[in-house]
Amino acid sequence: MEEIFIKLFSYLQMPFVRYAIIVGVLIALCSSLLGVNLVLKRFSFIGDGLSHVAFGAIAVAAVTGLTNNMLIVLPVTIISAVLLLRTGENARIKGDAAIAMISVGALAVGYLLMNTFKTSTNVSGDVCTTLFGSTSIITLTPTDVWICAVLSLIVVAMFIIFYNKIFAVTFDESFARATGTKVSVINLIIAVIIAVVIVVAMTLVGSLLISALVIFPALSAMRVFKSFKSVTLCSACISVVCAFFGIIASILFSTPVGATIVVVDIAAFLIFAGIGTVKSGLHG
Amino acid sequence: MSQLTCQHLSLGYDGREIISNLSFHVDAGDYLCIVGENGSGKSTLMKTLLGLRRPMKGEITTGDGLTANTIGYLPQQTVVQKDFPASVREIVISGFQGRRGLRPFYTRAEKRIALENIKKMGIEHLQNRCYRELSGGQQQRVLLARALCATQKMLLLDEPVAGLDPKVTADMYELIETLNQEEGITIIMISHDIEAALKYATHVLHIGNTIFFGTRRQFIDSKVGRQLYNTKGA
Numbered sequence: 443m444e445e446i447f448i449k450l451f452s453y454l455q456m457p458f459v460r461y462a463i464i465v466g467v468l469i470a471l472c473s474s475l476l477g478v479n480l481v482l483k484r485f486s487f488i489g490d491g492l493s494h495v496a497f498g499a500i501a502v503a504a505v506t507g508l509t510n511n512m513l514i515v516l517p518v519t520i521i522s523a524v525l526l527l528r529t530g531e532n533a534r535i536k537g538d539a540a541i542a543m544i545s546v547g548a549l550a551v552g553y554l555l556m557n558t559f560k561t562s563t564n565v566s567g568d569v570c571t572t573l574f575g576s577t578s579i580i581t582l583t584p585t586d587v588w589i590c591a592v593l594s595l596i597v598v599a600m601f602i603i604f605y606n607k608i609f610a611v612t613f614d615e616s617f618a619r620a621t622g623t624k625v626s627v628i629n630l631i632i633a634v635i636i637a638v639v640i641v642v643a644m645t646l647v648g649s650l651l652i653s654a655l656v657i658f659p660a661l662s663a664m665r666v667f668k669s670f671k672s673v674t675l676c677s678a679c680i681s682v683v684c685a686f687f688g689i690i691a692s693i694l695f696s697t698p699v700g701a702t703i704v705v706v707d708i709a710a711f712l713i714f715a716g717i718g719t720v721k722s723g724l725h726g
Numbered sequence: 727m728s729q730l731t732c733q734h735l736s737l738g739y740d741g742r743e744i745i746s747n748l749s750f751h752v753d754a755g756d757y758l759c760i761v762g763e764n765g766s767g768k769s770t771l772m773k774t775l776l777g778l779r780r781p782m783k784g785e786i787t788t789g790d791g792l793t794a795n796t797i798g799y800l801p802q803q804t805v806v807q808k809d810f811p812a813s814v815r816e817i818v819i820s821g822f823q824g825r826r827g828l829r830p831f832y833t834r835a836e837k838r839i840a841l842e843n844i845k846k847m848g849i850e851h852l853q854n855r856c857y858r859e860l861s862g863g864q865q866q867r868v869l870l871a872r873a874l875c876a877t878q879k880m881l882l883l884d885e886p887v888a889g890l891d892p893k894v895t896a897d898m899y900e901l902i903e904t905l906n907q908e909e910g911i912t913i914i915m916i917s918h919d920i921e922a923a924l925k926y927a928t929h930v931l932h933i934g935n936t937i938f939f940g941t942r943r944q945f946i947d948s949k950v951g952r953q954l955y956n957t958k959g960a
Contacts, residue, residue: 478811482806482809482810483806602830603830604830605830606820606823606830606831606832607823607830609812609816609820610820610823612806612810613806613807613810613812613817613820614801614804614806614807614820616773616776616778616799616801616804617799617801617821617872617873617876618820618823618824619776619777619778620776620777620778620797620799620801620824620882621797621798621799621821621823621824621825621876622824622825623823623824664811667811668811668813668855668856668859669811669812669813669815669816669854669856670810670811670812670813670816671813671816673811
């Protein structure tokens with residue numbers, strides 16, 4: 443036991459470990475905020491879809507040799523998010539189908555581009571890194587940490603400012619519209635927040651595991667808590683705690699960061715599902 | 727001046743008219759019941775009145791201090807709401823949302839009015855409970871309290887008693903009548919239930935093959951009214 447702590451402390455001395463923990467916790471916080479809304483609006487897979495779009499955009503950036511790929515990735519992902527969430531209202535292609543189409547399409551195009559215009563000798567390694575986020579979180583520079591911190595702050599601030607409006611629009615869109623709320627503006631804001639979260643989160647868990655980061659904390663919290671506020675707060679806490687312990691565990695046992703965090707999230711979900719069952723058993 | 731006037735309205739989907747040349751008006755304190763067969767366009771008309779759809783022809787004008795933001799609305803329940811984790815209080819206060827522009831948080835006065843509306847609906851003991859655990863009648867009361875937060879003038883109700891048992895249905899009608907009589911709120915209600923329409927309403931609008939608009943008395947004496955009333959009564 444003592445050995446583990448000594449190992450942990452020696453790692454915490456290193457700046458890149460501290461950066462990883464800061465960034466990881468911030469991303470976990472942001473991605474959990476909109477989870478409840480997305481789950482309830484049947485958009486659970488939007489994280490997956492958008493992260494594949496971002497993957498495609500990264501491939502384009504790599505091929506065209508852009509040094510700062512955020513310039514392409516962020517706008518493309520935001521546009522896709524807006525388009526995807528708009529289809530929910532009045533489209534020929536329904537939400538789940540639209541997400542499936544965009545996500546698979548972007549993934550294929552991205553992989554094709556990476557393969558055709560090889561920029562490095564290890565294509566499958568590159569793809570693996572983008573999909574599973576394997577090592578990028580421990581190669582963060584102070585600038586990355588600052589960008590991530592600022593974006594997270596903006597996301598959290600936006601969420602708090604629009605919290606009541608987001609609630610009204612998610613709970614009952616037609617009532618909100620009928621009584622004068624600018625529903626389309628709020629939906630646009632939600633889409634932009636989601637897109638920013640996903641682009642930021644890609645550095646941590648990679649595109650494949652983002653959905654897990656968005657959905658698991660929300661679902662866990664919904665098992666136990668009954669009001670929107672408590673569910674939102676609880677899912678933020680679960681997400682932060684899971685990310686923290688996930689990162690520590692991945693350092694101690696040298697496991698992949700993203701996958702470890704998701705496993706911790708799954709464990710948390712099982713615990714909360716258990717608590718929920720016991721609670722409803724006591725009441726009913 | 728009327729609160730709501732509709733002139734020569736035509737409504738429909740994809741260029742096909744369901745209702746054409748519909749004219750009626752609602753004055754402050756009226757209790758209007760909109761009746762008609764399934765598919766006759768009742769819900770379409772309701773959505774048009776709320777400004778959620780545009781009429782194909784004709785126009786809707788509001789007056790007497792009524793604007794879009796001051797109409798309260800009791801919609802039919804949606805699938806999303808069935809498993810939404812939200813407390814009664816959170817839902818009721820969200821009724822203020824449309825009127826508050828960019829201010830992010832609710833004021834103390836709004837919280838107080840929300841609580842008053844919860845009391846009016848007789849669901850004070852439920853205010854911290856989770857919406858999805860309530861019975862159908864209790865859920866309708868919650869949504870009605872929310873609608874009251876959005877309005878002091880006019881309530882639009884879309885099948886408010888659908889799926890409720892007879893006792894709860896009667897309570898619901900009583901409650902709506904109280905709002906109409908004591909608070910002076912104008913009521914526009916879509917209903918399948920002709921008998922209730924004739925018991926409480928001051929005016930009736932029948933849409934479908936024959937369009938009728940008039941007071942309750944005129945409706946009972948009219949051809950379409952006699953037809954419906956007799957078949958129901960028999």
